[in-house]
Amino acid sequence: MGTRVVAPFRRFAATNPLIVDVVLALVFTGMTVAIEVAVARRPWLLGMAPEHGFRLPDRFSMMLTLVANLPLALRRRAPLVVLLISCAAAIVYHALGYYYGLNTMPPLLALYTVAAQRSPRLAAVGAVAILVMWTHAFLVGPVGLLGAGVVQAGVMIAVAWGFGNGARLLTDRSRRLAELSERLSRDQEDRARRAVTQERVRIARELHDVVAHHMSVISVQAGLARYVFASDPVTARDALATIAQTGSEVMGEMRRLLSVLRIEPEDEGDGVSYDPAPGLDQLGQLVERVRSAGVAVEVTVTGAARPLAPGVDLCAYRIVQESLTNVLKHAGPARAGVSLLYRPAELEIRVTDDGGGSERAAAPDCEKGHGLIGMRERVKLYKGTMAAGPRPLGGFEVVVTLPLSSPTEDEQPPMPAGETSL
CATH class of the missing domain: 3.30.565.10 (Histidine kinase-like ATPase, C-terminal domain)
Known part of the structure; x- marks a missing residue:
């Protein structure tokens, strides 16, 4: 039953990848903006009040959120560029004092795409960029979270890279099998x-x-x-x-x-x-x-x-x-x-x-x-x-x-x- 329900969505995603990526970018952006709007009205949510050392969300933070999330719509066409833009926007976001936990997930999706479509060397560049972004976020965050945060970041980066690399190997194998079948x-x-x-x-x-x-x-x-x-x-x-x-x-x-x-x-x-x-x-x-x-x-x-x-x-x-x-x-x-x-x-x-x-x-x-x-x-x-x-x-x-x-x-x-x- 589950397979019958999921199969149409898989076919749609395979035939319309750009639409799927646009939807993902809008979902990531909408979730982050919704959290920022909620926190702006109730600063005590997530401990983001000024007395905790964080700057309340405003129009500029939401603009940075758009820059960090919306490029995901083009992740299949220029995955490494999208990853670097997303990481740069997140670093600026955290450096200005906004909450360290926001805008950290879009780069992971971009890293998955880099590992799935590009060489392992480019995937390593993307992984380093994300590790730098997450380390900076924990440095400007509460004291004492750096060690655990870096370990958590390393695990999540490894998972994203592993899934992406597995997808790349599977795609290469499928392409070689298709070429071999055609040749046969x-x-x-x-x-x-x-x-x-x-x-x-x-x-x-x-x-x-x-x-x-x-x-x-x-x-x-x-x-x-x-x-x-x-x-x-x-x-x-x-x-x-x-x-x-x-x-x-x-x-x-x-x-x-x-x-x-x-x-x-x-x-x-x-x-x-x-x-x-x-x-x-x-x-x-x-x-x-x-x-x-x-x-x-x-x-x-x-x-x-x-x-x-x-x-x-x-x-x-x-x-x-x-x-x-x-x-x-x-x-x-x-x-x-x-x-x-x-x-x-x-x-x-x-x-x-x-x-x-x-x-x-x-x-x-x-x-x-x-x-x-x-x-x-x-x-x-x-x-x-x-x-x-x-x-x-x-x-x-x-x-x-x-x-x-x-x-x-x-x-x-x-x-x-x-x-x-x-």
Whole structure:
């Protein structure tokens, strides 16, 4: 209940600090002036009668009270100046013989503000000024109060300084936390943007690999079917069957990619599934499609073949797929060879052909397209090496080396150098 009552006042004070300070200054001034007016009418109050050695309040004392209290309205803007003015007015007030106990509290509030907003060195200057003011007040006051008065002043000054310094440390800590939170938020946004960009590149690469390979096969088979449609119906029917099968396969892979894009995070545990990504276990189907398109392909496997991590397996499959697609598109009549060499810690993939290697070096797809660029990106992503170019005796060659890891390893590919995983 108390919190609900105080909360609106805290919000008001946070949003309107000047109004709050004006109210405080008026309250301090009003209380002190009211005491002076009461004492002027009844001198015996607080033992302030002339026979006790004090000068009765008058217009000049009230003017000094205004000078000592009203500057508190600007304590947040110039706290040390306000403190010094308040102390100077109080010293003059006490030196003229007015009651030593009045106008001593406003400097403490100013000291709190100095300690909360300024350096400890300035706060020490303000504390010394207040101690001087209070010592002077007790010196001109009744005899015998100096020692106890100085101790009391020291305690009150220490309390005001302690609260102010604590507020300053809390404000600094809150500011640093806010800056750190903002920096972390920017870093998270940058990471999210990089992740989105990387995912877009991966999706674009997948789409290119799927569409380019299968459409190349379909284009070759369609041209063959049209060429032999009247003269060799059997060959034409076989070509059309290959087109139908290849179209079905590309549609299946497109559906797999789209299902990955459509799946929501909360659906992952609800039985939503999609076909696994292709790997080297489907190399035979890939080679058969290329053979049916008119390119003789020979596959050689050296070493002990073993299961690969999903990401590396997909990368190896796409490398072979893109290389054979380039053979279809650029080599003309050619024979191709696919060699897989399993070493203890790496897999070497070599795809060669005996087609028009020198012309392919200048082919648009090799220089400006996405074929070799996509392969290089894939290989770099898995910290492998790649070399591609014409062979000395004619034809073209792509050699890729991929580091191998355990097939049970996380499917996520390693991040490029200088980046961290989200």
